[in-house]
Amino acid sequence: MTSESMTLGTATQLDVFEDLRRRVDTRLEGVLDEAEAEAARRAKDAVETVVQVRDLTLRGGKRMRPAMLLAAVECVVEWKTLAAAVVDTSCGIELLQTYLLIHDDWMDGDTVRRGGATVHVSLAKRYGDEHLGASAAILAGDFASAMAQDLALSHNVPKGRVFDVARAFIAMQREVVLGQTLDVLNSSDIEAIHDLKTGSYTVRGPIALGHALAGGSAEQWAALVAFANPLGVAFQLRDDLIGAFGDEKETGKSAASDLRQAKMSAPVRWALERLPEDRKSELRAVLGTDQYVRAQELLIESGAVEGIERRIDELEAKALAALESPALRREGARLLARLAAMMCKRKK
Amino acid sequence: MTSESMTLGTATQLDVFEDLRRRVDTRLEGVLDEAEAEAARRAKDAVETVVQVRDLTLRGGKRMRPAMLLAAVECVVEWKTLAAAVVDTSCGIELLQTYLLIHDDWMDGDTVRRGGATVHVSLAKRYGDEHLGASAAILAGDFASAMAQDLALSHNVPKGRVFDVARAFIAMQREVVLGQTLDVLNSSDIEAIHDLKTGSYTVRGPIALGHALAGGSAEQWAALVAFANPLGVAFQLRDDLIGAFGDEKETGKSAASDLRQAKMSAPVRWALERLPEDRKSELRAVLGTDQYVRAQELLIESGAVEGIERRIDELEAKALAALESPALRREGARLLARLAAMMCKRKK
Numbered sequence: 001m002t003s004e005s006m007t008l009g010t011a012t013q014l015d016v017f018e019d020l021r022r023r024v025d026t027r028l029e030g031v032l033d034e035a036e037a038e039a040a041r042r043a044k045d046a047v048e049t050v051v052q053v054r055d056l057t058l059r060g061g062k063r064m065r066p067a068m069l070l071a072a073v074e075c076v077v078e079w080k081t082l083a084a085a086v087v088d089t090s091c092g093i094e095l096l097q098t099y100l101l102i103h104d105d106w107m108d109g110d111t112v113r114r115g116g117a118t119v120h121v122s123l124a125k126r127y128g129d130e131h132l133g134a135s136a137a138i139l140a141g142d143f144a145s146a147m148a149q150d151l152a153l154s155h156n157v158p159k160g161r162v163f164d165v166a167r168a169f170i171a172m173q174r175e176v177v178l179g180q181t182l183d184v185l186n187s188s189d190i191e192a193i194h195d196l197k198t199g200s201y202t203v204r205g206p207i208a209l210g211h212a213l214a215g216g217s218a219e220q221w222a223a224l225v226a227f228a229n230p231l232g233v234a235f236q237l238r239d240d241l242i243g244a245f246g247d248e249k250e251t252g253k254s255a256a257s258d259l260r261q262a263k264m265s266a267p268v269r270w271a272l273e274r275l276p277e278d279r280k281s282e283l284r285a286v287l288g289t290d291q292y293v294r295a296q297e298l299l300i301e302s303g304a305v306e307g308i309e310r311r312i313d314e315l316e317a318k319a320l321a322a323l324e325s326p327a328l329r330r331e332g333a334r335l336l337a338r339l340a341a342m343m344c345k346r347k348k
Numbered sequence: 349m350t351s352e353s354m355t356l357g358t359a360t361q362l363d364v365f366e367d368l369r370r371r372v373d374t375r376l377e378g379v380l381d382e383a384e385a386e387a388a389r390r391a392k393d394a395v396e397t398v399v400q401v402r403d404l405t406l407r408g409g410k411r412m413r414p415a416m417l418l419a420a421v422e423c424v425v426e427w428k429t430l431a432a433a434v435v436d437t438s439c440g441i442e443l444l445q446t447y448l449l450i451h452d453d454w455m456d457g458d459t460v461r462r463g464g465a466t467v468h469v470s471l472a473k474r475y476g477d478e479h480l481g482a483s484a485a486i487l488a489g490d491f492a493s494a495m496a497q498d499l500a501l502s503h504n505v506p507k508g509r510v511f512d513v514a515r516a517f518i519a520m521q522r523e524v525v526l527g528q529t530l531d532v533l534n535s536s537d538i539e540a541i542h543d544l545k546t547g548s549y550t551v552r553g554p555i556a557l558g559h560a561l562a563g564g565s566a567e568q569w570a571a572l573v574a575f576a577n578p579l580g581v582a583f584q585l586r587d588d589l590i591g592a593f594g595d596e597k598e599t600g601k602s603a604a605s606d607l608r609q610a611k612m613s614a615p616v617r618w619a620l621e622r623l624p625e626d627r628k629s630e631l632r633a634v635l636g637t638d639q640y641v642r643a644q645e646l647l648i649e650s651g652a653v654e655g656i657e658r659r660i661d662e663l664e665a666k667a668l669a670a671l672e673s674p675a676l677r678r679e680g681a682r683l684l685a686r687l688a689a690m691m692c693k694r695k696k
Contacts, residue, residue, distance in 0.1 A: 103486055192392075
């Protein structure tokens with residue numbers, strides 16, 4: 001499971017993040033329309049692939065990674081001086097997310113994403129063949145990956161910073177793919193999964209992109225990374241709680257999907273370390289089955305929920321402390337603090 | 349099927365292409381060793397994925413796309429003045445090829461590649477599970493894609509040209525993915541497949557990268573693209589003949605794989621347009637079965653082989669004519685002419 005959504009503010013409040021969200025959505029619509037038109041002209045039979053990328057991207061979440069990128073830029077310079085580049089590189093992150101979600105959902109056999117059918121499910125239905133649908137879905141992901149690079153390194157990025165932005169964008173990909181590999185193989189190296197998968201491309205990656213785009217200093221980077229790393233772990237822990245206890249209506253994903261897939265997520269690991277032997281065996285037996293309600297009871301009994309909530313609070317405090325650095329502009333630090341609070345308290 | 353190999357010269361001749369091939373292989377070994385070490389340190393359970401990328405890349409062919417890139421650079425400036433960048437961007441193309449081959453082979457269900465097991469087959473065997481093997485293979489491709497970007501846009505590329513090199517590298521990806529989508533869906537739009545899939549990333553893409561790397565002019569680009577486009581079609585036609593008549597020992601791929609997969613390749617299409625009705629029905633019946641020898645006989649009977657050989661000769665002549673442009677350095681034009689001859693006459 002790759003998680004992605006959260007609440008960035010209330011509907012009545014048109015602030016900087018809401019402004020960014022609108023700009024990103026408008027730009028995504030524009031480039032996806034162009035891509036669809038190009039496919040219609042040059043590869044008519046492949047249009048449906050692009051349509052799937054378009055639909056999944058545009059029914060996307062709250063554009064939280066763009067908010068993180070913008071806040072990092074704001075720690076270095078006023079983001080409005082780089083607005084077009086901030087929007088384009090943000091679109092690059094969102095398209096990267098589309099690519100990863102499409103591949104991920106097929107690997108995990110997930111059928112629901114962002115409140116609609118996953119791409120491999122849609123395409124298998126359309127072509128009446130499961131393997132063909134999966135193949136076209138993998139290619140839809142590959143196409144989104146190419147589009148992501150196109151936007152992340154667009155003509156709006158200051159020419160002297162393209163190299164640094166590319167480095168950040170590529171490092172994020174290398175890390176998240178290794179992290180996802182560990183996840184798919186159900187590795188017990190949970191910390192590596194947290195760091196590489198979620199930490200990397202949810203927090204550290206967007207912040208690294210913002211820092212590169214704004215031409216930040218080494219001192220600014222040190223402060224930003226000291227913020228990003230604990231927050232990335234906190235985000236993943238929250239995600240694991242949602243993956244164990246969230247319901248489909250709220251998350252747009254299958255309920256308790258991590259439990260039904262027997263993922264070695266943080267609460268499961270917590271419980272397996274602390275429950276008495278008989279309960280431990282029971283938990284092992286119900287993981288990966290439809291008896292996820294019993295698995296949830298056992299997790300609660302083990303104290304996993306309070307324990308992990310406490311750990312999230314500690315990590316958030318650590319992240320906020322890093323923002324005290326005098327190297328960072330206060331305007332940016334305030335935005336990052338707000339995002340940290342939202343990420344640690346979200347319900348989906 | 350994605351094809352890739354050809355002969356670039358005899359073993360006794362250590363010329364510019366052989367020199368490049370050795371430099372590219374050495375550099376690929378270095379970066380793949382580093383990637384493996386990084387995975388061992390940060391994502392131990394994912395090492396096998398990187399090992400698979402390493403093995404497939406290093407048992408790679410004749411490095412024909414790098415040769416094409418180098419020749420295009422040489423049309424603009426002496427390639428040795430940009431040697432490190434030529435090598436790195438060449439490695440980027442080779443890793444892109446690894447990425448595309450891994451995904452492609454899984455989609456096509458191919459079991460043999462470059463004389464070894466395909467990545468999804470190896471990994472399915474290793475993990476004892478077909479879906480897990482396929483998932484890890486898709487991720488191996490995704491990892492190769494990130495590495496490809498890393499090399500194509502390496503620190504050796506002149507900073508002022510990173511943006512242009514990125515454009516060429518991304519355009520190639522967008523095109524080849526659309527082309528592969530048409531191919532997988534067995535689209536009847538053969539010309540679009542030729543142009544987008546093979547033309548794009550076998551000839552036009554490497555040449556565009558070389559042109560961007562060397563900082564070539566618009567006039568030079570016009571001459572290079574007039575060379576690349578007919579050659580790309582000729583390459584694909586040769587590929588289709590090999591896909592229908594090649595044997596596994598020579599090509600490192602399953603014999604007559606296109607016929608067994610009932611691909612609407614150029615010779616099949618030729619035959620279906622020209623054979624009498626009864627033969628046409630017979631051909632349709634044997635395509636996609638093990639009776640590929642009968643399919644081959646029917647193709648020969650239709651005149652497909654001579655007809656397509658003739659067309660390849662015409663396209664080669666057209667490509668060579670474009671090299672007469674005074675905008676191109678003679679040293680480079682000579683190298684491109686040599687590559688065109690090799691590509692049009694290859695047996696694998």
